[in-house]
Amino acid sequence: MLLQRVPLGIVTIWIVTMIVFAATQLLPGNAALAVLGKNATPERLAALEKQMGLDQSPVAQYWHWFSGLLQGDPGRSLVNQQTISSLTGPQVLNSAALVVTAGILGTLIGVAVGLVAAVLRDSPLDHALAATALAILSLPEFVIAIFVTVLFSTNVFHWFPAVSALPPGARPWDHVSMLVLPTIVLVIVIAPYVFRMMRAATVEALESEYGEMAGLKGLTKRQVLLRHALPNAVAPTVQAIGLNLLYLAGGIVVVESVYNYPGVGQALYQAILNKDVPTIQFLVTLLAAFYVIVNIITDVLALMATPRRRLQR
Amino acid sequence: MSVSVGTTDPVHEQGHGGAVETGKGNMRVTVENLTVRIASSKVVIVNDVSIEVAAGEILGIVGESGSGKTTLGLAMIGHTRRGLEISHGAIRLDGRDLTSLPARKMTGLYGSAMTYVPQDPGTALNPARRIGSQLREILTVHGVSKREADERIREILGEVGLDGVRHVLSAYPHQLSGGQQQRVAIAMAFACRPGLIVMDEPTTGLDVTTQRTVLNTVRSLCSKYGVAAIYVSHDVAVVAELADQVAVVYAGKIVERGPAARVFGSPEHPYTRGLLRAVPSAERRTRLRAMPGVRPELGDPSPGCAFAPRCSISESRCHHVSPVLVAVPAGSDGSHSARCLVAPGVGTREAMALDLRVLDAVDDQHEEADSTVVLQVSNLSAHYGTKKVLHDINLSIGKNECLALVGESGSGKTTLSRCLVGLHRGWSGEVRLSDEEITPGVSQRSRDALQRMQYVFQNPYASLNPRRTVGGLLLQPLEHFTKLGRRERNQRVVSTLDAVSLPRTYLAKYPDELSGGERQRVAIARALVVQPQVLVCDEVTSALDVSVQASVIEMLRDLQLDQELSILFITHNLPLVRSIAQHVAVMSDGRIIEQGGTDSVLDNPQAVYTQQLMEHLPSFEDPVRSVGLG
The missing domain is CATH 3.40.50.300 (P-loop containing nucleotide triphosphate hydrolases)
Structure with a gap:
C-alpha cells in the first residue's frame, strides 16, 4: 500500500510542478520585464532575458527550474534577487508553527469533546455541542477572527495583541502571545470537524452489535468505549484530521492576513502583488507537496487502523 | 484476591x-x-x-x-x-x-x-481487534489471570472445534469464515x-x-x-x-x-399449527399453507386475542376476551399450555385434525408436462477475472417446469443465474432460449431475448425503487419492452396484480408501505408483466418469514400452472425444493454434481455431497403431519 502510494504521490507532485510552470508561462509579460519595470529598453531586456535563461525553450526553462528544485534550490526572487529559500524560509517556518500548534490543539479538543458527546449522546449537552459546532462551521473564518479579536484583544479583554506582526527574523515561539489569537481562531475553525467525525464514529461503534456485545461480555462503559469503540473510531477520525490539515494550509492565508502574521499566506500574497513568478512557483509547489504528503500519511494511518482493509482473508 | x-x-x-x-x-x-x-x-x-x-x-x-x-x-x-x-x-x-x-x-x-x-x-465481533484478545478479554475482565485465561481458551477452542484452525487467535474476524466466527462467539x-x-x-x-x-x-x-x-x-x-x-x-x-x-407433535394453538403448516417438508412434497392476514402492528389497541383476525377457528368472543395460557389438554398437569379460548375445548380437536388433513401431497400435474425445452444450457463455464468459478454447466428447463438449483453459499448458483440473465458476462458455452442462442452480456441481447427471461432478486427491500409506485414499477418494463397502447398496458398491469393476489388499490402505493411478502409479490409481478417464458428466482423467499414464504411459493406454483411459466428456482433450502420443483440440480464448487427428478434425487441421493446435505438437515420429523394424517 505504502509502496503504491509514495511513487504515486511523487508523480502527482511532479505533474503539479508542470502545471504550475505552464500556468506561470501563460501570464502576460515576462519575468525580465517585471524586474526591469519602467527601466526596460529592448537591449537591456534582451540582455536580462539571456541572463535569466528566458530566451531558451520553455522545456529547457522548466528543466532548469525543476532540477534546481530537486537540488533544493528553488531559484532567486525577482524582487530583490535573494534566494527564495532564504526569503521564504522563515515564513514557511512561521506558518508551520501555527499549523502544527493549531492542528494538535484542534485535534485534541475535537477528539475529547467528540468522545464526551458520544457517551452522552442525545443529552442536552450533546445537542448544545452539535448546534455550536454547526454554527461555527457555517461562519467564515474571518468572522471568527474578528469575534475572537473583539473578545480577547480590543473590546472585552485586553489580553493579547490584535496584530501578530512578528518582527523580521524573530522566531514565533519567542513571541507566544502573538501566536495566541491566530491559533485560537484556527482551533475554533477545525475542532468542529474533528468533533463531528469523532462523535459520529464513536456513536456508530457504541451502538454497533460489537459495542452491545462488549457490554454483554461484562465490560464497563469505559472499557467498551476505550477498548471497542475507540479502535474503530480511529480510521474515520484520522481522515477528518488529514482533511483539516489540508484545509489549514488554505485557511491559514485568511487568518494570517487578518492578523498580519508573516507566514506562507502573506509570502504568497506579496509574491503575487509583486509578480514574483519564481517565488509563486515555489510556494504553490510547496503547498501541493504538503497536500500530497498529508494525504499519503492519513491514508496509510487509516489503513493501519482498519484490519479489514489491510489484511486479506 | x-x-x-x-x-x-x-x-x-x-x-x-x-x-x-x-x-x-x-x-x-x-x-x-x-x-x-x-x-x-x-x-x-x-x-x-x-x-x-x-x-x-x-x-x-x-x-x-x-x-x-x-x-x-x-x-x-x-x-x-x-x-x-x-x-x-x-x-x-x-x-x-x-x-x-x-x-x-x-x-x-x-x-x-x-x-x-x-x-x-x-x-x-469487533472488526478492529484480534480474535485472541476478544476471547481473552471476557475472561480477564472477570478476574481470571492471563495464564489461566490462555489455558481456558485452548480448552474451549478444542470444544468448539477451532483447535485445528491455524492462527485463529491472531486472526481478525474478517479472516474467518462465517461458521468459524460463530464458533468463536460460542467459545466466548x-x-x-x-x-x-x-x-x-x-x-x-x-x-x-x-x-x-x-x-x-x-x-x-x-x-x-x-x-x-x-x-x-x-x-x-x-x-x-x-x-x-x-x-x-x-x-x-x-x-x-x-x-x-x-x-410440535400436538400443537394446540392455531398460530402454532399455522406456522407448522407453512414449513416445507424435506421428506414429502406438500402444498404449503400460508396464514391469511398479517401480524398486528406493535401497540395495536384492539381487545381480545391478537391472533383472532387471522384465525380459522376464532369465535366472536375471541375478539373481546383476551385469552390466558391454560393447560392443554384441559385438566392436565400444565406442562403444555396454550393461550386460546377455543382450541383446548372439547370438540375442536376433531375440527383441527380435519384441517390438518388437507395437507395432501401436491397433485403433480407436471409429470406429463410438455417436454419442449425452453432453456438449454450447454458447457457453460464462467470466470471472475482469471479465476474459473463455473465448470461445464449443463442443464435444461422444460416448458411449465420448475428446476431448482441447490447449493450452499459459494457454490456458484447465484453466479450461474447472473450469467443466464446477462448480469455477468464473463462466460463461455452455449445458452439457448427457445432455440435462439443468447449472448453473454445483457447489453448485446435482443429486446425479445431479454423480455423472455426475467429475474427476481433475493431481497425485495432493496430491489424495488422506493420512489415509484407499484403501478409505476409495473408499467416501466411494459413501456420498455412492448408497444402496447395505454389502455392495454393498464389492463396488463391490473391483470398481473391480480395474478400475484394483490388488490388493485396497491397500484398507488409505494414499496415502503408494503410488507416484505407484498414487496416480493410486486417484484415477481414486475417480472411477469412482460409475460416471460422463464423466470429466474434467486433465493426469493430467504428474506421472508416462513408463513409469508408459503404464500409466495404457492403463488409461484399457481403461476407456473396457469401461465405456462418455466422457473429456475435458486435456493439453499432443500425442503423448499421438495415443495416446488419437479427437477433439481445440486451445485458444489461451481459444478453440477447431481441432477434429476426432485423426488428421486432427494429420496435417493447419489453424490456424497447431496447425501450429506440431506443428512445434516435438521430432522424435523413431521409430527404434525403424522398426527393429522394418522
Missing part, C-alpha cells in the same frame, strides 16, 4: 481486579410477568411473559419477525436495546431478581454468569462457564453442514456444563431438533409453550 462463589450465590460482587470463580452451571432461571416496552411511546413489545428454564435445559423461543422474540431473549438476561425498558416483571437467576440489581452488578454478571451469542458474529459465551446463555438465531447465516456442527456443539456444551440455554429462532425445524422446551411467541405474548415434542 479471590472471591469464592458458592453455587447458591452466583450474584456476587466482583470488583475489577478481584478474581472470580467461574463455573456457575446448574442455575435455574425464572421469568415472571416480564414486560418490555418502548420507553418513549410506552408501546409494549414483550407482554407479560412468565417462563422458566432449568439448568442443562434448552428453551426454544420461536416466532416470526416482529414477534418480539429477540427482545424477549435479551430481556431474559436483563438487557434491553437502546430506547426500550423493562417496565414490569422479575427475572430470577437462582432466586435473585436481576431487575432490581444496580447496573454495576449486572456488568459483573454479563460474560460470567450470563452470556449472549449473537445472530451475526460478523458484526458482533461458554468461556466463563456461565449459568445462562441466550442465543439469538446463531445459525441463521450458516449452511446446513456448519449449522449441524454448531448445533451439536451447543447441545454438548450445554449438557456438559449444566447451562440453562435460551435459543431464539424463526426456524421451527432447528428448534424442534435442539430444544427441550419451546415457547411460541406471537405479538409479544407466549401463545403456546411446553415440551418440544408436545408443542
Whole structure:
C-alpha cells in the first residue's frame, strides 16, 4: 500500500510542478520585464532575458527550474534577487508553527469533546455541542477572527495583541502571545470537524452489535468505549484530521492576513502583488507537496487502523 | 484476591481486579410477568411473559419477525436495546431478581454468569481487534489471570472445534469464515462457564453442514456444563431438533409453550399449527399453507386475542376476551399450555385434525408436462477475472417446469443465474432460449431475448425503487419492452396484480408501505408483466418469514400452472425444493454434481455431497403431519 502510494504521490507532485510552470508561462509579460519595470529598453531586456535563461525553450526553462528544485534550490526572487529559500524560509517556518500548534490543539479538543458527546449522546449537552459546532462551521473564518479579536484583544479583554506582526527574523515561539489569537481562531475553525467525525464514529461503534456485545461480555462503559469503540473510531477520525490539515494550509492565508502574521499566506500574497513568478512557483509547489504528503500519511494511518482493509482473508 | 462463589450465590460482587470463580452451571432461571416496552411511546413489545428454564435445559423461543422474540431473549438476561425498558416483571437467576440489581452488578454478571451469542458474529465481533484478545478479554475482565485465561481458551477452542484452525487467535474476524466466527462467539459465551446463555438465531447465516456442527456443539456444551440455554429462532425445524422446551411467541405474548415434542407433535394453538403448516417438508412434497392476514402492528389497541383476525377457528368472543395460557389438554398437569379460548375445548380437536388433513401431497400435474425445452444450457463455464468459478454447466428447463438449483453459499448458483440473465458476462458455452442462442452480456441481447427471461432478486427491500409506485414499477418494463397502447398496458398491469393476489388499490402505493411478502409479490409481478417464458428466482423467499414464504411459493406454483411459466428456482433450502420443483440440480464448487427428478434425487441421493446435505438437515420429523394424517 505504502509502496503504491509514495511513487504515486511523487508523480502527482511532479505533474503539479508542470502545471504550475505552464500556468506561470501563460501570464502576460515576462519575468525580465517585471524586474526591469519602467527601466526596460529592448537591449537591456534582451540582455536580462539571456541572463535569466528566458530566451531558451520553455522545456529547457522548466528543466532548469525543476532540477534546481530537486537540488533544493528553488531559484532567486525577482524582487530583490535573494534566494527564495532564504526569503521564504522563515515564513514557511512561521506558518508551520501555527499549523502544527493549531492542528494538535484542534485535534485534541475535537477528539475529547467528540468522545464526551458520544457517551452522552442525545443529552442536552450533546445537542448544545452539535448546534455550536454547526454554527461555527457555517461562519467564515474571518468572522471568527474578528469575534475572537473583539473578545480577547480590543473590546472585552485586553489580553493579547490584535496584530501578530512578528518582527523580521524573530522566531514565533519567542513571541507566544502573538501566536495566541491566530491559533485560537484556527482551533475554533477545525475542532468542529474533528468533533463531528469523532462523535459520529464513536456513536456508530457504541451502538454497533460489537459495542452491545462488549457490554454483554461484562465490560464497563469505559472499557467498551476505550477498548471497542475507540479502535474503530480511529480510521474515520484520522481522515477528518488529514482533511483539516489540508484545509489549514488554505485557511491559514485568511487568518494570517487578518492578523498580519508573516507566514506562507502573506509570502504568497506579496509574491503575487509583486509578480514574483519564481517565488509563486515555489510556494504553490510547496503547498501541493504538503497536500500530497498529508494525504499519503492519513491514508496509510487509516489503513493501519482498519484490519479489514489491510489484511486479506 | 479471590472471591469464592458458592453455587447458591452466583450474584456476587466482583470488583475489577478481584478474581472470580467461574463455573456457575446448574442455575435455574425464572421469568415472571416480564414486560418490555418502548420507553418513549410506552408501546409494549414483550407482554407479560412468565417462563422458566432449568439448568442443562434448552428453551426454544420461536416466532416470526416482529414477534418480539429477540427482545424477549435479551430481556431474559436483563438487557434491553437502546430506547426500550423493562417496565414490569422479575427475572430470577437462582432466586435473585436481576431487575432490581444496580447496573454495576449486572456488568459483573454479563460474560460470567450470563452470556449472549449473537445472530451475526460478523458484526458482533469487533472488526478492529484480534480474535485472541476478544476471547481473552471476557475472561480477564472477570478476574481470571492471563495464564489461566490462555489455558481456558485452548480448552474451549478444542470444544468448539477451532483447535485445528491455524492462527485463529491472531486472526481478525474478517479472516474467518462465517461458521468459524460463530464458533468463536460460542467459545466466548461458554468461556466463563456461565449459568445462562441466550442465543439469538446463531445459525441463521450458516449452511446446513456448519449449522449441524454448531448445533451439536451447543447441545454438548450445554449438557456438559449444566447451562440453562435460551435459543431464539424463526426456524421451527432447528428448534424442534435442539430444544427441550419451546415457547411460541406471537405479538409479544407466549401463545403456546411446553415440551418440544408436545408443542410440535400436538400443537394446540392455531398460530402454532399455522406456522407448522407453512414449513416445507424435506421428506414429502406438500402444498404449503400460508396464514391469511398479517401480524398486528406493535401497540395495536384492539381487545381480545391478537391472533383472532387471522384465525380459522376464532369465535366472536375471541375478539373481546383476551385469552390466558391454560393447560392443554384441559385438566392436565400444565406442562403444555396454550393461550386460546377455543382450541383446548372439547370438540375442536376433531375440527383441527380435519384441517390438518388437507395437507395432501401436491397433485403433480407436471409429470406429463410438455417436454419442449425452453432453456438449454450447454458447457457453460464462467470466470471472475482469471479465476474459473463455473465448470461445464449443463442443464435444461422444460416448458411449465420448475428446476431448482441447490447449493450452499459459494457454490456458484447465484453466479450461474447472473450469467443466464446477462448480469455477468464473463462466460463461455452455449445458452439457448427457445432455440435462439443468447449472448453473454445483457447489453448485446435482443429486446425479445431479454423480455423472455426475467429475474427476481433475493431481497425485495432493496430491489424495488422506493420512489415509484407499484403501478409505476409495473408499467416501466411494459413501456420498455412492448408497444402496447395505454389502455392495454393498464389492463396488463391490473391483470398481473391480480395474478400475484394483490388488490388493485396497491397500484398507488409505494414499496415502503408494503410488507416484505407484498414487496416480493410486486417484484415477481414486475417480472411477469412482460409475460416471460422463464423466470429466474434467486433465493426469493430467504428474506421472508416462513408463513409469508408459503404464500409466495404457492403463488409461484399457481403461476407456473396457469401461465405456462418455466422457473429456475435458486435456493439453499432443500425442503423448499421438495415443495416446488419437479427437477433439481445440486451445485458444489461451481459444478453440477447431481441432477434429476426432485423426488428421486432427494429420496435417493447419489453424490456424497447431496447425501450429506440431506443428512445434516435438521430432522424435523413431521409430527404434525403424522398426527393429522394418522
